Amino acid sequence: MGSKTLEDERHMYQDRDSPSTAGSKSAGGEPRGTHLSRDGDGCVGGDGGSNDDDDDDDGDDAIDATTALIAAVVGSVGSANASKQKKKRKRPKRKQRSSALKQSSPPRVPLGDLFPSGDYPVGQLLPYGSAFDDTTARTRHGAAESRNDRRQHRLNDATVLNDYRKAAEVHRQVRNWVQQTVQPGQTLTGIATGIEDGVRALLGNAGLDPGQGLQAGLGFPTGLALNHCVAHYTPNPGHKDVVLQRQDVIKVDFGVHVNGWIVDSAFTMSFDPTYDSLLAAVKDATNTGIKTAGIDVRISDVSAAIQEVMESYEVEIRGKVFPVKPVRDLCGHDIKPYRIHGEKTIPFTKNSIQTKMEEGEVFAIETFGTTGRGRTVEGDGIYGYGLSPHAPKQVSLPLTSANRLYKTIRENFGTLVFCRRYLERLGCERYLAGLNCLVSNGILEPHRPLMDIPGSYSAQFEHTILLRESSKEVISRGDDY
């Protein structure tokens, strides 16, 4: 979920995708079918949870585990060619094993069943750039030490890390299903509820009883922004549903949290190779942001690197060439427990923000690129609502339904951003007056859709990274993006 700036504030990975990749459907700028993971397994790193969690890991555990899984399958195909008898003998064993590991489609197998050990796959571990090592050492002995120690403690906590990795694995498995099944002709409500039902099933938490939603669930309203709608669109009940078209570019942005540790990750899909270089530009820019980020790195340096890469791309749409522009009024952001937008923001264009990233912090590194103006205006309707930072524990407003609704929001979402669909599945009825009353009293903050100019196209890629002492963990990394 992108962080909005004020208008005047301005706020390993091995591949560098070729803008010319062609395919009928792509997620992450790559044609469908090029990914080994899209073999119906639906499970990244699904090796039963043998990953260790040592700081001296050399990285890519989740990806290695998948590669191992694929290698096992490829290996057995190879040996089957060599000996038919062998193939016959081996088949039942293989079948048994893979069915025990398999995520269903739609995803409904709780993650706990796929990882009986309870240990979830480690994200991609990236070393910090050597240029920053000296300053890192200095910070640790500097004035910020006690603050750092406190944060360090949280990300070094095995339970916290495992919760974070679980949320990330749920994200990977659900998005894998999205990438394999979403097609033009489907409605945005169908896609959104498909994602949300999948997340809840894999977490083993329906989120219907008071307090359940705070244990684990959706991190924010599922974003399904099309074309010139850059961000913050989710289908609302009672509104005319939108049907996905073949020409559409769709940003899929959803969050998963476990005990308040939110994974915020997004990708873009298109069904027409025309947009491949737009998707490739934004994916490259996001990966550049991830590569540049680190302990003691200035935010202005991350922004500059992102902008340079993004602006090196152009996209030809129906005979006209457009430069890919970074969107100026959206930002990457830090993430706090139960709070999707912390205090720090990472714009995608040159700025003078001297603030540094710090050890123990969690960041959503995301970028948006567009063929439009590179600035957004608010669109119609509301995407979601979040408690204002100054919201009181209890309210006593003249409207009784507002007070009742407030209690429901506190119990089920706390400071997590939610949407009207989430209220309705809890059984809330005739809540609109109460909702508007909480907004007009400054207790709830509304988030509106953000639009570039009509006719333009925009894309988004986003990962959540943990700035741990020894390395940055790209917790939401998969073999898709």
Ligand SMILES: [Co+2]
């Ligand atoms: Co975000």
